[in-house]
Amino acid sequence: MKQKYAVIILFALISVSGITSFSSYQATERMITEDMKSALTKTLAEQKSDVISTDTIRVFNSFLTIEQLRGNAVLAVTTRQDGLRCEAKCSAATIFSVSDQRPASVLWAMALLWGLYCFWHYRKQVPLVAFGGLAYSEVDGRFYNTKGKQVKLTPMQQQLMEMFFRNESHHLTKAEICDTLWPKKDDANDTLYTLIRRLKPIIEEHSDLMIESDRGRAYELKIR
Numbered sequence: 001m002k003q004k005y006a007v008i009i010l011f012a013l014i015s016v017s018g019i020t021s022f023s024s025y026q027a028t029e030r031m032i033t034e035d036m037k038s039a040l041t042k043t044l045a046e047q048k049s050d051v052i053s054t055d056t057i058r059v060f061n062s063f064l065t066i067e068q069l070r071g072n073a074v075l076a077v078t079t080r081q082d083g084l085r086c087e088a089k090c091s092a093a094t095i096f097s098v099s100d101q102r103p104a105s106v107l108w109a110m111a112l113l114w115g116l117y118c119f120w121h122y123r124k125q126v127p128l129v130a131f132g133g134l135a136y137s138e139v140d141g142r143f144y145n146t147k148g149k150q151v152k153l154t155p156m157q158q159q160l161m162e163m164f165f166r167n168e169s170h171h172l173t174k175a176e177i178c179d180t181l182w183p184k185k186d187d188a189n190d191t192l193y194t195l196i197r198r199l200k201p202i203i204e205e206h207s208d209l210m211i212e213s214d215r216g217r218a219y220e221l222k223i224r
Helices: 003-047 053-064 092-098 101-122 157-164 176-179 188-204
Strands: 075-078 083-090 127-133 135-139 144-145 172-173 211-215 218-224
Touching: 003 053, 003 083, 003 092, 003 101, 053 075, 127 157, 135 157, 157 176, 157 188, 157 218, 172 176, 176 188, 176 218, 188 211
Parallel strands: none
Antiparallel strands: 075 083, 127 135, 135 144, 172 218, 211 218
């Protein structure tokens, strides 16, 4: 797998886990808000007063249906335009602890394991072949010159160069090239000639290599 795809998967896992965690938090926040409002309404109705006392807090906690809120939710009196008003509040930490973070935790763990695997896997990768001032890297499937600058090639030029680099002698017959690059084309001689003609100056510009023709029957990548 190319490195860019591994990074895309990693960021996708991180994004999905973050969205899952936030969604669970929001759903729990709404549930807690409704539970606190209901408990507060029942508490005020029972004591028939907005004054907060020890008994108010005790009764309020008894009306809470979410057990984790008891002792963590607080009552406060706020000043509004229409006078004093009693409100129930809860900290973000309490909401987070009540929310179901198990799905998000699994996704976070998967992202962590995938990240560790990618680091271990790609750290071991080295260029497949270095020849004549040009190097091919299996990590990202690209060619680089001696300065570490990427040599930009078209898809067909890329495939042909990979064939040259994977061949120990760097020697390819016309039949090998045509059968690989244009398997369904009866006569690809002109297409191959055009491909070689356009690839030559690029290779010579970025390396000490040249593509030499062997009487039109084969091509060899060799050092100048």
